[in-house]
Amino acid sequence: MISPVSSPQHCPTPRELDDLELIVSGAAPVASFGTPGSPLTLTLPDALAGEPVVELVDPEGLPLALVHLEADGARRVEPLTTAQHGPFRRLHLTPAEVRAQHAGRTVVPVTGPVTDDQLAQLTGLGPLVLLALVGHGTPDLSPVALLRATLRVAADLPDAVVVAVPLAAHDDAEADHDLGVQVTAAYAGGPGGDRVVGLVEAGEPLASLDDILEADQPAPDRQGLVLFFTGLSGSGKSTLARALVDRLLEQGLRTVTSLDGDVVRRNLSAGLTFSRADRETNIRRIGWVAAEISRHGGVVVVSPIAPFAETRAQVRDMVDEAGGAFFLVHVATPLEECERRDRKGLYAKARRGEIPEFTGISSPYEEPEDADVRVDTTGRTIDDALGDVLDALAEAGYADLRVAAPQPVVPERII
Numbered sequence: 216m217i218s219p220v221s222s223p224q225h226c227p228t229p230r231e232l233d234d235l236e237l238i239v240s241g242a243a244p245v246a247s248f249g250t251p252g253s254p255l256t257l258t259l260p261d262a263l264a265g266e267p268v269v270e271l272v273d274p275e276g277l278p279l280a281l282v283h284l285e286a287d288g289a290r291r292v293e294p295l296t297t298a299q300h301g302p303f304r305r306l307h308l309t310p311a312e313v314r315a316q317h318a319g320r321t322v323v324p325v326t327g328p329v330t331d332d333q334l335a336q337l338t339g340l341g342p343l344v345l346l347a348l349v350g351h352g353t354p355d356l357s358p359v360a361l362l363r364a365t366l367r368v369a370a371d372l373p374d375a376v377v378v379a380v381p382l383a384a385h386d387d388a389e390a391d392h393d394l395g396v397q398v399t400a401a402y403a404g405g406p407g408g409d410r411v412v413g414l415v416e417a418g419e420p421l422a423s424l425d426d427i428l429e430a431d432q433p434a435p436d437r438q439g440l441v442l443f444f445t446g447l448s449g450s451g452k453s454t455l456a457r458a459l460v461d462r463l464l465e466q467g468l469r470t471v472t473s474l475d476g477d478v479v480r481r482n483l484s485a486g487l488t489f490s491r492a493d494r495e496t497n498i499r500r501i502g503w504v505a506a507e508i509s510r511h512g513g514v515v516v517v518s519p520i521a522p523f524a525e526t527r528a529q530v531r532d533m534v535d536e537a538g539g540a541f542f543l544v545h546v547a548t549p550l551e552e553c554e555r556r557d558r559k560g561l562y563a564k565a566r567r568g569e570i571p572e573f574t575g576i577s578s579p580y581e582e583p584e585d586a587d588v589r590v591d592t593t594g595r596t597i598d599d600a601l602g603d604v605l606d607a608l609a610e611a612g613y614a615d616l617r618v619a620a621p622q623p624v625v626p627e628r629i630i
């Protein structure tokens with residue numbers, strides 16, 4: 216056998232880590248990734264695809280399992296350790312642990328906030344195991360909020376325990392439903408085991424859960440927000456971003472961070488060049504910081520060129536993952552106008568060949584097709600151009616930063 220030390224390492228995606236836990240705990244009906252017909256799959260980088268053994272590690276590098284390449288291409292899982300932290304880890308029991316500790320109870324899968332009708336149903340079912348199906352990409356509530364909400368409901372029932380099961384979504388509703396049924400059956404002890412009852416799909420989420428739901432899925436005007444300006448050098452990104460930051464500060468309702476392209480390049484991304492790879496690194500760094508700020512409900516305004524669609528999409532995904540909103544502003548001032556402005560004299564230098572890989576001249580700019588608003592600043596005042604951004608922001612429900620029209624001055628009456 217190949218020793219773990221010599222196997223190459225790979226950190227799976229959050230969805231794959233959930234699947235791994237499901238396989239290792241014995242809750243899944245399979246012992247491998249990639250079993251035909253199973254949604255539990257693992258995508259390895261091309262360089263590792265043919266490796267006989269790969270070690271899976273968590274994001275901090277803790278080895279979790281070895282995956283062995285089988286003749287049919289599936290990856291058999293050999294567990295090394297189970298994940299030890301994460302909120303409510305103590306509620307993550309295996310089917311065997313549930314059988315040992317809680318046999319004889321009715322098993323009820325829970326996928327969302329319990330409603331008033333569901334509470335009435337639960338009240339008549341006797342001792343319960345509430346199986347909170349938490350997992351990456353599940354709708355309605357984040358995993359941690361679903362557990363918080365289910366625990367609160369359990370506390371109000373005569374005899375209910377809560378167990379967390381990392382059942383992630385795989386973009387295939389039917390396969391996920393089948394998997395959910397199989398996993399629930401495993402917790403109930405299979406045929407001849409405990410009763411499984413599905414919750415009725417009726418009623419309104421319990422009012423007692425309001426604070427948990429609001430904190431988890433804040434209204435758009437309280438959600439973390441990444442305002443991402445992209446466009447050519449000299450298009451007006453920094454100017455508009457700065458004006459927008461001022462409006463946010465004047466309104467004073469949100470915490471605001473500004474990550475201007477040039478400022479980032481002097482700090483967070485010092486030393487990076489303008490090669491494609493370094494630009495991608497630069498944007499991913501900005502995206503990472505912005506996503507973290509949005510995770511805490513803050514507003515962050517960023518204004519790099521960000522010339523590549525794929526990297527911008529990665530940032531959108533990072534922000535989405537963190538629970539923030541991503542708002543893309545394409546400052547679509549044409550190259551001729553940017554070059555005419557040439558505020559920093561860079562276009563002239565680039566034309567003379569003194570700056571290699573200059574965006575728009577000798578390096579590409581991929582126009583966004585997914586912008587929330589597109590602003591060409593040519594021949595317009597800054598306030599006028601900013602108005603387009605503010606209108607779009609308000610329409611999207613994220614923030615209304617439009618200044619009310621000045622009140623007409625009433626002339627004083629002369630007595």
Ligand SMILES: Nc1ncnc2c1ncn2[C@@H]1O[C@H](COP(=O)(O)OS(=O)(=O)O)[C@@H](OP(=O)(O)O)[C@H]1O
Nearest residue numbers: 448449476489494497519520521522571572573574
């Ligand atoms: N080769 C090349 N191409 C484009 N821009 C260049 C280059 N070299 C230096 N500069 C200056 O760097 C600013 C762009 O940096 P960014 O970090 O926003 O670029 S990127 O998003 O990583 O592509 C950009 O600033 P802005 O004018 O504010 O956009 C330029 O002033």
Ligand SMILES: Nc1ncnc2c1ncn2[C@@H]1O[C@H](COP(=O)(O)OP(=O)(O)O)[C@@H](O)[C@H]1O
Nearest residue numbers: 447448449450451452453454592595596597600
């Ligand atoms: N309507 C407008 N909106 C934004 N900038 C404008 C506008 N009209 C002219 N400009 C000028 O264009 C230049 C844009 O520079 P900057 O904001 O630094 O662009 P970028 O950050 O995209 O490189 C500034 O000199 C700004 O005063």
